Amino acid sequence: MRSVPRRTALFLPALLAAGPARAEWPDRPVRIIAPFAPGGSSDLIARLIGTELQTRLGQPVVVENRGGANGAIGMAAAAQAPADGYTLVQGHIGTHAITPAIMRSPGYDTLRDFTTVAIPATSSSVLVVPQASPVRDLKGLLDLARARPGELSYGSPGIGSPSHVTVVLLSKMTGINAQHVPYRGGGPAVTDLVGGTLDFMFAGPSEVMGQVQSGRLRALATTGEQRSPGSPHLPTVAEAGVPGFRFTVWHALSVRAGTPPALLQRLRQEVAAIFGKEAIQLRLRDVGLERGPADAAAGDAMLRAEVTRWGALVHEAGIQAE
Numbered sequence: 001m002r003s004v005p006r007r008t009a010l011f012l013p014a015l016l017a018a019g020p021a022r023a024e025w026p027d028r029p030v031r032i033i034a035p036f037a038p039g040g041s042s043d044l045i046a047r048l049i050g051t052e053l054q055t056r057l058g059q060p061v062v063v064e065n066r067g068g069a070n071g072a073i074g075m076a077a078a079a080q081a082p083a084d085g086y087t088l089v090q091g092h093i094g095t096h097a098i099t100p101a102i103m104r105s106p107g108y109d110t111l112r113d114f115t116t117v118a119i120p121a122t123s124s125s126v127l128v129v130p131q132a133s134p135v136r137d138l139k140g141l142l143d144l145a146r147a148r149p150g151e152l153s154y155g156s157p158g159i160g161s162p163s164h165v166t167v168v169l170l171s172k173m174t175g176i177n178a179q180h181v182p183y184r185g186g187g188p189a190v191t192d193l194v195g196g197t198l199d200f201m202f203a204g205p206s207e208v209m210g211q212v213q214s215g216r217l218r219a220l221a222t223t224g225e226q227r228s229p230g231s232p233h234l235p236t237v238a239e240a241g242v243p244g245f246r247f248t249v250w251h252a253l254s255v256r257a258g259t260p261p262a263l264l265q266r267l268r269q270e271v272a273a274i275f276g277k278e279a280i281q282l283r284l285r286d287v288g289l290e291r292g293p294a295d296a297a298a299g300d301a302m303l304r305a306e307v308t309r310w311g312a313l314v315h316e317a318g319i320q321a322e
Helices: 006-018 041-057 070-080 091-102 138-147 162-174 186-194 205-213 261-275 280-287 297-318
Strands: 032-035 061-066 087-092 114-124 126-130 154-157 178-182 201-203 217-222 250-256
Touching: 006 205, 032 041, 032 070, 041 061, 041 087, 041 114, 041 162, 041 250, 041 280, 070 087, 070 091, 070 250, 087 091, 087 126, 091 217, 091 250, 091 297, 114 261, 114 297, 126 138, 126 186, 138 217, 154 162, 154 186, 154 201, 162 178, 162 201, 162 297, 186 201, 186 205, 186 217, 205 217, 250 261, 250 297, 261 280
Parallel strands: 032 061, 032 087, 154 178
Antiparallel strands: 087 250, 114 250, 126 201, 126 217
C-alpha cells in the first residue's frame, strides 16, 4: 500500500469536510416551458422573459413549447423537473386554475407542485360578434340569446379554455343558454366567427383586435374590473349590464415547489426588474396586456384565491375535459 505524503495527510481531513464546491446558480442553461403552441400570449411572455433573463443572468434561457391537453402536458413536465431553478413554466389562469379542475388526472397540482415567481401580466378578454350581426351591444346580445335559448353559438379554443369559462360565468349570472363549439385553438374559432358560422366569442385582444380594426368583427365589451387601457372606449361587461362580472386572464411564471428560498428570491428580483422597465410595459400594452402585481407575495396570494374561485365554478358547472 502506498503511503500518503505527510503534507497531504495534514490537509486531507479539511478537504474531505469541505466536500465538492457548489456552483453558483445559474451555471448552465435555464429553460422556460410554455405549455402552448408558439404565438399565444403565454409564449410571447415566456420569450420576452427569456430574452431579458438571458442578458441578466449571462446564461442561455431556452423557451420550450410543450402544448397539448389545455396546457397539462407542459405543466406536468415542469412538475416533474428538479426543484433547482433550471426549469420554469409560463402558464395562465387556464393552466393553473381551470385545467386541473376539469381533468381527472392532469399530472400536477398547482398549489402543491409549484411556487409563484411572478404574475408578469394580466389581460381582459374582448366580447366580439361578426360585423354582419344585428347585435350592437351586450344588452342586444343578451336579449337575442334569451329570445332564442340554445340557438346562439360561441366558439373557444377548447373545453375549459378561458374563452369557454368566461361564457359559463356569463350564463350563470344572466341565465342565457348558448351552444358551445370547441375548436383546436383560437385561430380557427376566430376565422369561423368572422365568416358568420358563430354568433359571438370572448377572445384575447391580440387574437381579435386586428379583425375589429379592419371591420370584420365588432367589439362589444371587455371582461376586466376596469376598462382596458388598450380599448378605453369599450365598456366592461359589468358596466354594460352585468354588475359584478369579472374575468381577468392572469399569466403566471412558476417554479417547482421546494426551490431553495435564496434562489427563488433571486428569480423574483430578476423578473420584477424586467417588468419594472417602461419599455417592457409598453411592449405588453402593444399586445393588449397589462403589468401584473409588482409584489411577488401579492401575486402568489391572488393566484391561490383564483385557483379556488375558478375550481369551484368549473365543478359547479360540471365541465369535464373530453
